[in-house]
Amino acid sequence: MKIAFVSYEYPPDNAIGGIATYVQQAAHLLAQRGHTVEVFTASPTRTGCEAFPGLKVHRIQPLNRTSFPQEILATFAQRHHVVNFDVIEGPDCGAEGREIRQQFPDLPFVLKLHTPSYMLAAISHIPMTRLAQARFFLGSLRRGKWPQSSPAYHYRADPEYQHALHADVLSGPSQAILHQVQTDWQLNPANFINVPLPYIPPAISLDIPLDTSTQRVTFIGRLEIRKGILDLMRAIPLVLQQYPAAKFRFVGPAWPSPQANLNMQEYLSQKLRRYAASLEFVGAVPLDRIPEYLAQTDICVFPSIWENFPLVCLESMAAGRGVVGSHAGGMAEMLDGGNAGLLIPPKQPKPLAEALLQLLQDPDRRQQLGGIARERVLTEYSLENIGQRQEASYQAAITRHQLKFTNSPSIHA
The missing domain is CATH 3.40.50.2000 (Glycogen Phosphorylase B;)
Incomplete structure:
Protein backbone atom coordinates (compact mmCIF):
# COMPACT_ATOMS: atom_id res chain seq x y z
CA MET A 1 0.00 0.00 0.00
CA SER A 117 -9.63 18.11 22.34
CA TYR A 118 -12.97 18.14 24.15
CA MET A 119 -11.76 15.29 26.37
CA LEU A 120 -8.42 16.95 27.03
CA ALA A 121 -10.19 20.17 28.01
CA ALA A 122 -12.47 18.37 30.46
CA ILE A 123 -9.68 16.31 32.01
CA SER A 124 -7.14 19.13 32.19
CA HIS A 125 -9.41 21.66 33.88
CA ILE A 126 -7.45 23.30 36.69
CA PRO A 127 -9.70 23.62 39.76
CA MET A 128 -10.16 27.09 41.17
CA THR A 129 -9.21 27.94 44.72
CA ARG A 130 -12.10 28.43 47.15
CA LEU A 131 -11.61 32.19 47.05
CA ALA A 132 -11.69 32.19 43.25
CA GLN A 133 -14.78 29.95 43.29
CA ALA A 134 -16.56 32.36 45.63
CA ARG A 135 -15.71 35.36 43.46
CA PHE A 136 -16.82 33.52 40.34
CA PHE A 137 -20.10 32.46 41.94
CA LEU A 138 -20.94 35.95 43.27
CA GLY A 139 -19.94 37.61 40.00
CA SER A 140 -22.27 35.33 38.03
CA LEU A 141 -25.16 36.06 40.37
CA ARG A 142 -24.58 39.82 40.07
CA ARG A 143 -24.87 39.43 36.29
CA GLY A 144 -28.17 37.63 36.76
CA LYS A 145 -26.84 34.23 35.61
CA TRP A 146 -26.64 30.91 37.36
CA PRO A 147 -22.90 30.13 37.54
CA GLN A 148 -21.45 27.40 35.34
CA SER A 149 -17.83 26.32 35.67
CA SER A 150 -17.39 25.99 31.90
CA PRO A 151 -19.43 26.40 28.69
CA ALA A 152 -21.63 23.47 27.77
CA TYR A 153 -20.11 21.18 25.17
CA HIS A 154 -22.16 20.58 22.03
CA TYR A 155 -20.45 17.91 20.00
CA ARG A 156 -22.18 18.73 16.71
CA ALA A 157 -20.46 22.14 16.73
CA TYR A 199 6.15 -0.08 20.27
CA ILE A 200 9.75 -1.06 19.58
CA PRO A 201 11.45 -1.60 22.96
CA PRO A 202 15.14 -0.68 22.98
CA ALA A 203 17.53 -3.49 23.85
CA ILE A 204 18.84 -1.47 26.78
CA SER A 205 15.39 -1.58 28.42
CA LEU A 206 15.03 -5.32 27.91
CA ASP A 207 18.44 -5.83 29.53
CA ILE A 208 17.49 -4.09 32.79
CA PRO A 209 17.44 -6.75 35.55
CA LEU A 210 14.12 -7.37 37.26
CA ASP A 211 15.66 -7.54 40.73
CA THR A 212 16.73 -3.94 41.19
CA SER A 213 16.58 -2.51 44.70
CA THR A 214 16.53 1.28 44.57
CA GLN A 215 13.48 1.97 46.79
CA ARG A 216 12.62 4.59 44.15
CA VAL A 217 9.19 5.39 42.69
CA THR A 218 9.34 7.28 39.39
CA PHE A 219 6.70 9.38 37.65
CA ILE A 220 7.47 9.95 33.95
CA GLY A 221 5.42 12.44 31.96
CA ARG A 222 4.24 16.01 31.98
CA LEU A 223 3.65 17.33 35.45
CA GLU A 224 0.03 18.27 34.85
CA ILE A 225 -3.34 17.71 36.47
CA ARG A 226 -4.70 15.19 33.98
CA LYS A 227 -1.71 12.93 34.66
CA GLY A 228 -2.88 12.57 38.25
CA ILE A 229 0.06 14.46 39.67
CA LEU A 230 -2.01 16.08 42.44
CA ASP A 231 -3.21 12.67 43.61
CA LEU A 232 0.37 11.43 43.72
CA MET A 233 1.28 14.55 45.71
CA ARG A 234 -1.33 13.62 48.32
CA ALA A 235 -0.29 9.96 48.34
CA ILE A 236 3.41 10.61 48.99
CA PRO A 237 3.04 11.53 52.71
CA LEU A 238 0.90 8.41 53.23
CA VAL A 239 3.64 6.25 51.73
CA LEU A 240 6.50 7.90 53.62
CA GLN A 241 4.69 7.55 56.94
CA GLN A 242 4.86 3.76 56.57
CA TYR A 243 7.95 3.41 54.37
CA PRO A 244 10.39 6.26 55.10
CA ALA A 245 13.09 4.82 52.83
CA ALA A 246 11.04 5.44 49.68
CA LYS A 247 12.28 8.04 47.22
CA PHE A 248 10.20 9.79 44.57
CA ARG A 249 11.56 11.00 41.24
CA PHE A 250 9.67 13.15 38.74
CA VAL A 251 10.81 13.04 35.12
CA GLY A 252 9.07 15.50 32.82
CA PRO A 253 8.33 19.17 32.16
CA ALA A 254 6.32 21.25 34.62
CA TRP A 255 2.93 22.49 33.39
CA PRO A 256 0.56 24.95 35.11
CA SER A 257 -0.50 24.28 38.67
CA PRO A 258 -3.63 25.27 40.62
CA GLN A 259 -1.69 28.33 41.84
CA ALA A 260 -1.27 30.86 39.05
CA ASN A 261 2.19 32.10 40.03
CA LEU A 262 3.71 28.62 40.37
CA ASN A 263 4.39 25.91 37.83
CA MET A 264 3.64 22.34 38.88
CA GLN A 265 7.17 21.55 40.06
CA GLU A 266 7.22 24.65 42.24
CA TYR A 267 3.75 23.84 43.53
CA LEU A 268 4.66 20.26 44.43
CA SER A 269 7.89 21.39 46.09
CA GLN A 270 5.97 23.88 48.21
CA LYS A 271 3.23 21.47 49.21
CA LEU A 272 5.69 18.67 49.98
CA ARG A 273 8.46 20.77 51.52
CA ARG A 274 8.43 18.61 54.67
CA TYR A 275 9.45 15.67 52.48
CA ALA A 276 11.99 17.48 50.29
CA ALA A 277 14.76 14.97 51.11
CA SER A 278 12.67 12.20 49.51
CA LEU A 279 11.92 14.11 46.29
CA GLU A 280 13.86 14.66 43.07
CA PHE A 281 12.76 16.69 40.04
CA VAL A 282 14.67 15.90 36.85
CA GLY A 283 12.69 17.95 34.34
CA ALA A 284 12.26 17.02 30.69
CA VAL A 285 14.73 14.52 29.21
CA PRO A 286 15.23 13.19 25.65
CA LEU A 287 13.35 10.00 24.81
CA ASP A 288 16.56 8.02 24.39
CA ARG A 289 17.46 8.70 28.04
CA ILE A 290 14.24 7.23 29.47
CA PRO A 291 15.74 3.71 29.81
CA GLU A 292 18.52 5.21 31.94
CA TYR A 293 15.97 6.48 34.45
CA LEU A 294 13.95 3.26 34.29
CA ALA A 295 17.06 1.32 35.28
CA GLN A 296 17.35 3.51 38.39
CA THR A 297 13.85 2.83 39.70
CA ASP A 298 11.87 -0.08 41.11
CA ILE A 299 8.35 1.23 40.52
CA CYS A 300 6.76 3.47 37.90
CA VAL A 301 3.55 5.27 38.76
CA PHE A 302 0.96 6.68 36.32
CA PRO A 303 -2.14 7.80 38.27
CA SER A 304 -3.78 9.61 35.34
CA ILE A 305 -7.32 10.93 35.59
CA TRP A 306 -7.82 9.40 32.13
CA GLU A 307 -5.33 8.08 29.62
CA ASN A 308 -5.86 6.64 26.15
CA PHE A 309 -2.70 4.62 25.48
CA PRO A 310 0.38 6.03 27.24
CA LEU A 311 3.52 4.71 25.58
CA VAL A 312 5.47 5.48 28.75
CA CYS A 313 3.56 2.61 30.37
CA LEU A 314 4.82 0.22 27.67
CA GLU A 315 8.33 1.62 28.15
CA SER A 316 8.13 0.84 31.85
CA MET A 317 6.71 -2.62 31.18
CA ALA A 318 9.51 -3.42 28.72
CA ALA A 319 12.00 -2.43 31.42
CA GLY A 320 10.40 -4.93 33.80
CA ARG A 321 9.37 -2.31 36.31
CA GLY A 322 6.56 -2.70 38.78
CA VAL A 323 3.81 -0.47 37.38
CA VAL A 324 1.01 1.23 39.29
CA GLY A 325 -1.45 2.73 36.83
CA SER A 326 -4.92 4.21 36.66
CA HIS A 327 -7.71 1.96 35.47
CA ALA A 328 -9.44 4.95 33.82
CA GLY A 329 -8.71 4.47 30.12
CA GLY A 330 -6.45 2.21 28.12
CA MET A 331 -3.85 1.51 30.80
CA ALA A 332 -6.13 -1.19 32.20
CA GLU A 333 -5.87 -2.97 28.84
CA MET A 334 -2.11 -2.52 28.64
CA LEU A 335 -1.67 -4.01 32.12
CA ASP A 336 -4.03 -6.87 31.24
CA GLY A 337 -6.66 -5.94 33.78
CA GLY A 338 -4.13 -5.93 36.62
CA ASN A 339 -2.23 -9.12 35.73
CA ALA A 340 0.85 -7.18 34.60
CA GLY A 341 0.73 -4.34 37.12
CA LEU A 342 -1.45 -2.82 39.83
CA LEU A 343 -4.49 -0.77 38.83
CA ILE A 344 -5.92 1.98 41.01
CA PRO A 345 -8.92 4.33 40.68
CA PRO A 346 -8.13 7.91 39.62
CA LYS A 347 -8.46 10.85 42.01
CA GLN A 348 -8.06 8.63 45.09
CA PRO A 349 -4.71 9.12 46.86
CA LYS A 350 -5.28 6.45 49.53
CA PRO A 351 -5.61 3.44 47.16
CA LEU A 352 -2.67 4.86 45.22
CA ALA A 353 -0.53 4.95 48.36
CA GLU A 354 -1.62 1.42 49.27
CA ALA A 355 -0.60 0.08 45.86
CA LEU A 356 2.81 1.76 46.05
CA LEU A 357 3.35 0.38 49.54
CA GLN A 358 2.40 -3.10 48.38
CA LEU A 359 5.18 -3.11 45.77
CA LEU A 360 7.71 -1.38 48.01
CA GLN A 361 7.15 -3.90 50.79
CA ASP A 362 6.96 -6.97 48.56
CA PRO A 363 9.87 -6.95 46.07
CA ASP A 364 9.14 -10.53 44.99
CA ARG A 365 5.64 -9.52 43.88
CA ARG A 366 7.04 -6.45 42.12
CA GLN A 367 9.58 -8.52 40.22
CA GLN A 368 6.96 -11.09 39.28
CA LEU A 369 4.73 -8.37 37.83
CA GLY A 370 7.72 -6.83 36.04
CA GLY A 371 8.50 -10.12 34.33
CA ILE A 372 4.89 -10.60 33.24
CA ALA A 373 4.77 -7.01 31.95
CA ARG A 374 7.95 -7.41 29.90
CA GLU A 375 6.68 -10.63 28.30
CA ARG A 376 3.35 -8.97 27.48
CA VAL A 377 5.11 -6.16 25.62
CA LEU A 378 7.08 -8.66 23.56
CA THR A 379 4.02 -10.70 22.58
CA GLU A 380 0.86 -8.58 22.60
CA TYR A 381 2.58 -5.47 21.19
CA SER A 382 5.02 -7.17 18.84
CA LEU A 383 5.67 -5.52 15.49
Missing part, protein backbone atom coordinates in the same frame (compact mmCIF):
# COMPACT_ATOMS: atom_id res chain seq x y z
CA LYS A 2 0.94 3.64 -0.45
CA ILE A 3 0.22 5.30 2.89
CA ALA A 4 0.32 8.97 3.87
CA PHE A 5 0.41 10.34 7.42
CA VAL A 6 -0.42 13.97 8.17
CA SER A 7 0.68 15.13 11.62
CA TYR A 8 1.93 18.42 13.00
CA GLU A 9 3.97 16.41 15.53
CA TYR A 10 6.95 14.34 14.39
CA PRO A 11 10.43 13.85 15.88
CA PRO A 12 12.86 15.39 16.30
CA ASP A 13 11.57 18.85 15.33
CA ASN A 14 8.14 18.58 16.94
CA ALA A 15 8.53 15.74 19.43
CA ILE A 16 5.78 17.21 21.59
CA GLY A 17 4.07 14.11 22.91
CA GLY A 18 2.75 10.65 22.20
CA ILE A 19 1.44 11.51 18.74
CA ALA A 20 4.95 12.26 17.52
CA THR A 21 6.30 8.98 18.88
CA TYR A 22 3.41 7.02 17.41
CA VAL A 23 3.63 8.47 13.90
CA GLN A 24 7.38 7.88 13.76
CA GLN A 25 7.14 4.28 14.93
CA ALA A 26 4.12 3.50 12.75
CA ALA A 27 5.77 5.01 9.67
CA HIS A 28 8.98 3.02 10.14
CA LEU A 29 7.05 -0.15 10.97
CA LEU A 30 4.96 0.04 7.79
CA ALA A 31 8.01 0.90 5.68
CA GLN A 32 9.79 -2.15 7.09
CA ARG A 33 6.79 -4.26 6.08
CA GLY A 34 7.22 -3.20 2.46
CA HIS A 35 4.77 -0.31 2.14
CA THR A 36 5.48 3.08 0.60
CA VAL A 37 5.06 5.61 3.40
CA GLU A 38 5.24 9.41 3.41
CA VAL A 39 4.78 11.73 6.39
CA PHE A 40 3.60 15.34 6.07
CA THR A 41 4.61 17.30 9.14
CA ALA A 42 5.81 20.63 10.54
CA SER A 43 9.05 22.08 11.81
CA PRO A 44 9.90 25.35 13.54
CA THR A 45 13.28 25.56 11.80
CA ARG A 46 13.29 23.90 8.37
CA THR A 47 11.45 22.98 5.21
CA GLY A 48 12.28 20.05 2.98
CA CYS A 49 12.22 16.29 2.56
CA GLU A 50 14.20 13.53 4.24
CA ALA A 51 14.37 10.09 2.61
CA PHE A 52 14.72 6.77 4.42
CA PRO A 53 14.25 3.23 3.06
CA GLY A 54 10.59 3.09 2.04
CA LEU A 55 9.84 6.36 3.83
CA LYS A 56 9.85 10.08 3.04
CA VAL A 57 9.28 12.83 5.62
CA HIS A 58 8.11 16.21 4.27
CA ARG A 59 8.45 19.21 6.58
CA ILE A 60 7.10 22.74 6.26
CA GLN A 61 7.39 25.78 8.51
CA PRO A 62 3.78 26.85 9.15
CA LEU A 63 2.82 30.10 10.81
CA ASN A 64 1.42 28.12 13.72
CA ARG A 65 -0.30 24.85 14.55
CA THR A 66 -3.70 26.23 13.62
CA SER A 67 -2.58 27.09 10.09
CA PHE A 68 -0.76 23.79 9.53
CA PRO A 69 -3.73 21.88 7.97
CA GLN A 70 -4.08 24.54 5.26
CA GLU A 71 -0.37 25.12 4.68
CA ILE A 72 0.51 21.42 4.32
CA LEU A 73 -2.10 20.99 1.57
CA ALA A 74 0.13 22.15 -1.32
CA THR A 75 2.98 19.81 -0.36
CA PHE A 76 0.60 16.89 -0.06
CA ALA A 77 -1.11 17.68 -3.38
CA GLN A 78 2.22 17.66 -5.21
CA ARG A 79 3.19 14.29 -3.77
CA HIS A 80 -0.26 12.74 -4.24
CA HIS A 81 -0.09 13.67 -7.93
CA VAL A 82 3.15 11.69 -8.18
CA VAL A 83 2.47 8.80 -5.77
CA ASN A 84 -1.33 8.40 -5.90
CA PHE A 85 -1.71 7.36 -2.27
CA ASP A 86 -4.08 4.51 -1.37
CA VAL A 87 -4.99 5.84 2.08
CA ILE A 88 -4.22 8.73 4.42
CA GLU A 89 -4.22 8.85 8.22
CA GLY A 90 -4.50 11.91 10.44
CA PRO A 91 -5.04 12.60 14.17
CA ASP A 92 -8.25 13.62 15.88
CA CYS A 93 -6.61 16.54 17.71
CA GLY A 94 -6.89 19.69 15.63
CA ALA A 95 -8.52 17.83 12.73
CA GLU A 96 -5.17 18.19 10.96
CA GLY A 97 -6.22 16.22 7.89
CA ARG A 98 -9.36 18.24 7.21
CA GLU A 99 -8.06 20.36 4.32
CA ILE A 100 -6.58 17.34 2.55
CA ARG A 101 -9.79 15.38 3.12
CA GLN A 102 -11.88 18.19 1.62
CA GLN A 103 -9.56 18.64 -1.36
CA PHE A 104 -9.30 14.89 -2.04
CA PRO A 105 -12.66 13.34 -1.06
CA ASP A 106 -11.93 10.22 -3.14
CA LEU A 107 -8.96 9.30 -0.94
CA PRO A 108 -9.77 6.76 1.82
CA PHE A 109 -9.24 8.34 5.22
CA VAL A 110 -8.40 6.88 8.65
CA LEU A 111 -8.85 9.07 11.71
CA LYS A 112 -6.53 8.07 14.56
CA LEU A 113 -8.07 8.63 17.98
CA HIS A 114 -5.35 9.84 20.31
CA THR A 115 -7.64 11.90 22.57
CA PRO A 116 -10.00 14.55 21.13
CA ASP A 158 -17.04 20.57 17.34
CA PRO A 159 -14.77 20.75 14.22
CA GLU A 160 -13.10 17.52 15.30
CA TYR A 161 -16.48 15.78 15.36
CA GLN A 162 -17.29 17.18 11.93
CA HIS A 163 -13.95 15.87 10.70
CA ALA A 164 -14.74 12.43 12.12
CA LEU A 165 -17.92 12.26 10.07
CA HIS A 166 -15.78 12.00 6.93
CA ALA A 167 -13.55 9.20 8.19
CA ASP A 168 -13.90 5.77 6.63
CA VAL A 169 -12.39 4.21 9.76
CA LEU A 170 -11.84 5.58 13.25
CA SER A 171 -8.86 3.72 14.65
CA GLY A 172 -8.15 3.78 18.38
CA PRO A 173 -5.34 2.18 20.36
CA SER A 174 -7.61 1.26 23.26
CA GLN A 175 -11.14 -0.03 23.61
CA ALA A 176 -11.61 2.73 26.19
CA ILE A 177 -11.14 5.58 23.69
CA LEU A 178 -13.33 3.85 21.11
CA HIS A 179 -16.17 3.46 23.58
CA GLN A 180 -15.85 7.01 24.91
CA VAL A 181 -15.82 8.73 21.52
CA GLN A 182 -18.54 6.50 20.08
CA THR A 183 -20.77 7.31 23.05
CA ASP A 184 -20.04 11.04 23.20
CA TRP A 185 -20.27 11.66 19.46
CA GLN A 186 -23.05 9.14 18.76
CA LEU A 187 -21.22 7.48 15.87
CA ASN A 188 -21.72 4.07 14.32
CA PRO A 189 -19.62 1.55 16.31
CA ALA A 190 -19.10 -0.48 13.12
CA ASN A 191 -16.70 2.22 11.89
CA PHE A 192 -14.38 1.87 14.92
CA ILE A 193 -11.35 -0.45 14.89
CA ASN A 194 -9.01 -1.19 17.79
CA VAL A 195 -5.34 -1.01 16.74
CA PRO A 196 -2.86 -0.64 19.62
CA LEU A 197 0.11 1.62 18.99
CA PRO A 198 3.30 -0.05 17.80
CA GLU A 384 4.19 -8.48 13.64
CA ASN A 385 0.94 -8.35 15.59
CA ILE A 386 0.50 -4.58 15.44
CA GLY A 387 1.67 -4.40 11.82
CA GLN A 388 -1.02 -6.83 10.67
CA ARG A 389 -3.73 -4.98 12.59
CA GLN A 390 -2.58 -1.61 11.23
CA GLU A 391 -2.66 -2.93 7.67
CA ALA A 392 -6.13 -4.40 8.24
CA SER A 393 -7.44 -1.01 9.37
CA TYR A 394 -6.19 0.63 6.17
CA GLN A 395 -7.65 -2.11 4.00
CA ALA A 396 -10.97 -1.70 5.82
CA ALA A 397 -10.90 2.04 5.09
CA ILE A 398 -10.22 1.40 1.40
CA THR A 399 -13.02 -1.16 1.16
CA ARG A 400 -15.55 0.98 3.01
CA HIS A 401 -14.66 4.00 0.91
CA GLN A 402 -15.34 2.04 -2.27
CA LEU A 403 -18.67 0.81 -0.90
CA LYS A 404 -19.83 4.35 -0.22
CA PHE A 405 -20.35 4.83 -3.93
CA THR A 406 -22.55 1.75 -4.20
CA ASN A 407 -24.81 1.74 -1.15
CA SER A 408 -23.90 5.07 0.60
CA PRO A 409 -23.73 3.86 4.23
CA SER A 410 -23.79 6.54 6.91
CA ILE A 411 -21.34 7.00 9.75
CA HIS A 412 -24.27 7.94 11.98
CA ALA A 413 -25.65 5.40 14.41
